[in-house]
Amino acid sequence: MSPGERVRIRFVNTSRMFHPMHLHGHTFQVRGGPRKDTVLVPPLQTVEVDFDTDNPGKWITHCHNDYHLDSGMATFIAYI
Numbered sequence: 738m739s740p741g742e743r744v745r746i747r748f749v750n751t752s753r754m755f756h757p758m759h760l761h762g763h764t765f766q767v768r769g770g771p772r773k774d775t776v777l778v779p780p781l782q783t784v785e786v787d788f789d790t791d792n793p794g795k796w797i798t799h800c801h802n803d804y805h806l807d808s809g810m811a812t813f814i815a816y817i
Contacts, residue, residue: 741789741790741791742789742790743787743788743790744787744788744790744814745786745787746760746765746785746786746787746788746814747783747784747785748776748778748783748784748785748786749783750778750779750780750781750782750783750784751781752780752781754780755777755778755779755780756777756778756800756802756805756810757775757776757777757800757801757802758775758776758777758778758784758798758801759774759775759798759799759800759801760774760775760786760788760798760814761797761798762792762794763788763791763792763796764788765786765788766787766788767784767785767786768784768785768786768787775801790816793816793817794815794816795813795814795815796813796814796815797811797812797813797814798811798812798813798814799811799812
């Protein structure tokens with residue numbers, strides 16, 4: 738990834754629960770929807786978002802349900 742590049746994240750929900758997925762340090766464009774920093778991923782659905790690499794660093798993306806975050810539903814996106 739280089740600064741200014743557009744990157745797509747695909748949130749795939751294989752569970753029967755809703756997951757509000759959040760990306761720190763950025764806003765993103767929901768494919769076919771608004772610009773935001775958290776998107777609700779419905780059960781058994783996939784949501785794609787695009788964000789610009791305009792804030793270099795190491796950023797966490799995670800489920801905003803604390804019990805999901807506590808169980809490890811998180812990862813990092815890093816670029817310079």
